[in-house]
Every structure is written in structure tokens, then in C-alpha cells.
Amino acid sequence: MSEFKYVPKRAADISKVLRENSKRPISYDFAVKDTMQVISKRIKELPIKPRSIIQLPAETDKADIDINSISHITESAIGDADVFNSDDQRDVFRLGDVYEGSRVIMKHLGLDIGTKTIVVSFKNSKDKTNYISEINGYWPFERATPFIENMLSDPKKIRSDGTMRPARFIKLDGGQIVVLGRDAEEFAYAKNDTLLRPMSEGGISADEEAMTVLASIIHGLLETAETELGQFDDEVRLCYCTTAPAINKDSNLAYHERVLNMILDNYKSKTKLSHITIKESHAIVLNMSPDGTGIGISWGAGTVTVSYVRYGIEIYSFCWVGAGDWIDEQVALRHGYNPELSKTRKKVSKETPTTVAKRKTEVDLTPGKEPDDRVGLDIALHYDVLISQVIDGIVQGFAENESQAKIDQEINIYMAGGTSSPKGFTKRVEKKLEEKDIPFALGKILIAEKPLFCVAEGCLKAAEMS
Ligand SMILES: Nc1ncnc2c1ncn2[C@@H]1O[C@H](COP(=O)(O)OP(=O)(O)OP(=O)(O)O)[C@@H](O)[C@H]1O
Numbered sequence: 001m002s003e004f005k006y007v008p009k010r011a012a013d014i015s016k017v018l019r020e021n022s023k024r025p026i027s028y029d030f031a032v033k034d035t036m037q038v039i040s041k042r043i044k045e046l047p048i049k050p051r052s053i054i055q056l057p058a059e060t061d062k063a064d065i066d067i068n069s070i071s072h073i074t075e076s077a078i079g080d081a082d083v084f085n086s087d088d089q090r091d092v093f094r095l096g097d098v099y100e101g102s103r104v105i106m107k108h109l110g111l112d113i114g115t116k117t118i119v120v121s122f123k124n125s126k127d128k129t130n131y132i133s134e135i136n137g138y139w140p141f142e143r144a145t146p147f148i149e150n151m152l153s154d155p156k157k158i159r160s161d162g163t164m165r166p167a168r169f170i171k172l173d174g175g176q177i178v179v180l181g182r183d184a185e186e187f188a189y190a191k192n193d194t195l196l197r198p199m200s201e202g203g204i205s206a207d208e209e210a211m212t213v214l215a216s217i218i219h220g221l222l223e224t225a226e227t228e229l230g231q232f233d234d235e236v237r238l239c240y241c242t243t244a245p246a247i248n249k250d251s252n253l254a255y256h257e258r259v260l261n262m263i264l265d266n267y268k269s270k271t272k273l274s275h276i277t278i279k280e281s282h283a284i285v286l287n288m289s290p291d292g293t294g295i296g297i298s299w300g301a302g303t304v305t306v307s308y309v310r311y312g313i314e315i316y317s318f319c320w321v322g323a324g325d326w327i328d329e330q331v332a333l334r335h336g337y338n339p340e341l342s343k344t345r346k347k348v349s350k351e352t353p354t355t356v357a358k359r360k361t362e363v364d365l366t367p368g369k370e371p372d373d374r375v376g377l378d379i380a381l382h383y384d385v386l387i388s389q390v391i392d393g394i395v396q397g398f399a400e401n402e403s404q405a406k407i408d409q410e411i412n413i414y415m416a417g418g419t420s421s422p423k424g425f426t427k428r429v430e431k432k433l434e435e436k437d438i439p440f441a442l443g444k445i446l447i448a449e450k451p452l453f454c455v456a457e458g459c460l461k462a463a464e465m466s
């Protein structure tokens with residue numbers, strides 16, 4: 001534990017700076033004569049735990065305090081408060097986490113806007129990539145009563161992610177209450193209902209509330225980056241990603257991009273936030289390949305997106321509509337799930353897309369080790385179909401772009417995305433590739449260390465390079 005250096009004459013200034021930079025009560029002032037023990041005792045008695053007890057360099061004497069020079073605090077002084085700092089191993093944050101590390105100035109941001117998960121990435125003060133993630137989902141209450149609103153607004157309630165805070169929700173014009181993100185997932189699970197999503201198949205969905213929900217989630221993440229974990233520099237460059245044009249369905253990617261541009265342009269900040277976009281599979285190659293060359297495959301929830309990239313430049317991209325969500329739905333359908341009945345919230349089947357999605361996290365896809373339960377086996381069989389279709393798409397892409405695509409060297413395949421997470425997945429892809437006639441020399445097949453965060457990190461790299 002580091003020594004506590006308290007500089008009382010500056011406490012009021014520091015409080016002011018911190019208050020202006022955060023939405024939560026974070027700082028209390030103490031009398032000059034107070035010792036560390038007295039301060040610790042008083043903190044434990046406070047009705048709202050301070051976000052930080054500030055340890056300042058002894059020489060701090062500036063009227064204008066640089067918030068980033070404020071270093072970490074003594075955790076024992078705040079007892080059992082749920083806090084952590086940037087020195088922790090932890091690099092993934094969620095909305096609602098109480099953060100105690102130094103707040104880095106952010107110049108670049110990566111933003112992976114996925115059908116299931118949205119992830120913001122940034123560099124922390126040690127130049128390590130950190131992430132803020134949120135589920136891209138919502139759950140509307142059919143009738144909003146004052147009781148429901150009070151329950152959701154209660155700041156003393158422990159939410160499903162273990163943090164004590166109000167739930168995140170918005171009220172639509174008609175008075176309907178819509179819970180957002182992880183909090184929405186909690187309600188959907190509790191009611192054995194399906195979480196609604198503002199996006200499907202990699203694009204904004206047609207539901208009336210989709211745009212409002214998506215904007216609220218994205219703005220919430222940016223606000224957390226800007227006001228809780230860091231501070232935006234005068235100018236911030238952001239790179240977000242999308243899927244690619246689909247080969248098995250009509251998609252309107254241009255419309256989706258317009259919506260996202262509008263959402264980002266509407267984010268209110270003193271900073272000038274400029275943005276660019278790349279394909280999510282392109283981001284994977286930028287992140288994983290040392291020379292920016294290879295085939296990137298993002299195995300997501302709505303789509304599998306593929307890009308062939310040479311020295312950082314995209315040669316071709318496509319997406320296959322139907323990925324993790326498709327597996328969930330198809331397997332559930334085979335086990336009695338009826339989406340029409342589900343809409344009226346009558347539950348008749350044991351399996352729903354939600355239960356299948358949970359089962360997927362335990363499935364072993366190693367060839368020859370097929371699961372022996374029906375649901376597990378059906379998941380493995382649907383994975384086979386999906387992998388086959390994606391490989392056929394890669395072969396077709398090579399044929400259509402022959403002049404640019406052909407190179408003498410071996411081509412590595414880099415994979416990420418939640419659907420690539422199960423044990424044995426890479427082996428299954430290898431096996432399928434061996435069975436097919438591939439028009440290029442295949443190098444290694446590599447999977448991201450962090451399948452759910454690799455795309456966001458690649459976007460951050462693209463923002464830094466642009
Ligand atoms: N451990 C796991 N095992 C199997 N599947 C998983 C695991 N973790 C997540 N998934 C699945 O991965 C999918 C989500 O992955 P990801 O977050 O990469 O998608 P996304 O980026 O939101 O979607 P998309 O890229 O299609 O827009 C879901 O279908 C989910 O069920």
C-alpha cells in the first residue's frame with residue numbers, strides 16, 4: 001500500500017475538478033488537522049462512498065490541477081467499496097463499474113458495434129488496450145408503473161453485474177419504459193423471455209425504437225469513456241466497424257452506416273469527434289497479422305464477416321448472414337420453440353434461443369468428440385453447416401477477385417468473434433478446409449486471444465493509423 005499524502009489546502013479545488021468531470025459524488029473535503037486514520041473512519045461512515053480518496057504528489061501546488069496527475073488511492077481506506085484501479089489486471093470495464101485509476105487523455109477510440117455486443121476500446125495510461133463492453137439489447141415493460149420506475153431508479157439496488165446503481169433505462173415518448181443493455185438481459189432471463197435487439201444480422205433493425213435504443217447505448221458507452229474512465233482530448237478520432245455486403249441475402253449496409261454516422265455526430269461533447277469505418281474482419285487482420293496480410297473472419301452473432309487483406313488494404317469482403325443467432329434459433333426450433341408463441345410471451349418449449357446460447361458456451365466442437373446430448377449435437381451440426389458456407393464464400397471471393405487476390409506466399413487465417421469461442425472450433429475449421437479445394441496456399445489458422453475484444457482493438461489501431 002502506498003503512502004497517503006494528503007494536501008488539504010487543495011481539497012476544495014480537487015473536489016471541484018473531479019465533480020465537473022464525473023456524474024457521481026466522488027470527493028469529500030476534510031479538515032487540515034485530520035489524520036489518515038480519522039479520514040478513513042469518517043469515510044466508512046459516509047452515506048455515499050466517495051469514488052476516490054486522492055493521493056497527490058506532495059509538491060502539488062498548481063491552481064489548475066491536471067486530473068491525470070492524480071494517482072491512485074489506498075483501497076483499505078474505503079473498506080469494502082467495490083473499486084479497482086488501472087494497475088489491476090482487469091482490462092474490461094462495464095457501465096456502472098466504479099473506477100479508481102488515473103484517467104487517461106483519449107485521442108483515439110475503437111468502436112465495435114456488434115449485433116449482440118458493443119465494445120469501446122482505448123489505450124490506458126500504460127499504453128495497454130482497455131475495453132468497455134455492453135450488451136446491445138433492450139427489454140420493454142409493457143406498462144410502466146411508478147413501482148417499476150422506482151425499482152429501476154433505485155441507486156441502492158445491486159444489479160446482476162454486482163454493481164450498486166440505478167438500472168439503465170430510457171422512457172420513450174409514449175411513456176413506455178425500456179431497459180437497456182446488461183440490465184435488460186437480467187429481466188429477459190428472469191422472465192424466460194428473449195432479449196430484444198436494436199440490430200439484427202449486422203444492421204439496424206426495422207423496429208420503431210431501434211434507433212433510439214442503439215443511440216442510447218452507444219452514447220452511454222462514449223460518455224463512460226469520456227467522463228468516468230478518461231477524458232477526451234481536444235480532438236478524438238474514432239473508428240467503428242460494420243459487417244460487409246451479404247452474399248446470401250439483400251442487406252442495406254449503406255443505410256446502417258448512415259444511421260451510425262448520425263448517432264456519432266449527435267453525441268454531445270466539447271471535443272471534436274471525427275470518425276471512420278472499416279469492416280470488422282479487416283479490423284481483425286490489422287490487429288492480429290504482423291504485416292497486415294491475411295484472411296480475417298469475424299464469427300459474430302448476426303453475421304460471419306470475412307475480409308481478405310493485403311498489407312493493410314482490403315481486397316474483398318463479404319458476409320454470411322446467419323451466425324451465432326442463427327444457430328440459437330435453428331437449434332431451438334428443432335426442440336419445439338415457436339417464435340410466434342414467444343412473441344405473445346407464452347412459453348411452451350424447454351429450449352429457446354436464450355437457453356441454446358447458454359449451452360453453446362459449454363460445447364466441445366473438437367472433431368471426433370461430438371456431444372452426446374441432442375441439443376449439443378445439433379449445435380455442432382449447425383456449426384458444420386455455417387463453417388462450410390463461409391469457406392465456400394472465401395473460395396468464391398478469390399475466384400471473383402483473382403487478379404488482385406493471388407499471391408505466392410501462404411495466407412494465414414485470423415479468426416475472432418464470440419461464435420469462434422468454443423473449444424475445438426479451430427480444429428473444426430481446419431478439418432473443413434482440408435475437405436475443400438482451396439485456391440491458395442494455406443498458412444496458419446489462428447484464433448484471437450480475446451475473441452470478443454479483438455475487433456474493437458483492431459478498430460482502435462485503424463483509428464490510430466488514420
Ligand atoms: N463462449 C462462447 N461459446 C459459444 N458462443 C459464444 C460464446 N460467447 C459468445 N458466444 C456467441 O457469440 C455471439 C456473439 O459474438 P460477438 O459479440 O462477436 O457478436 P457481435 O459482434 O455482437 O455480432 P455481429 O458481429 O454478428 O454483429 C453470440 O451468438 C453468442 O451466443
Ligand SMILES: [Mg+2]
Pocket residue numbers: 112113114115280298299300301417455
Ligand atoms: Mg462482431
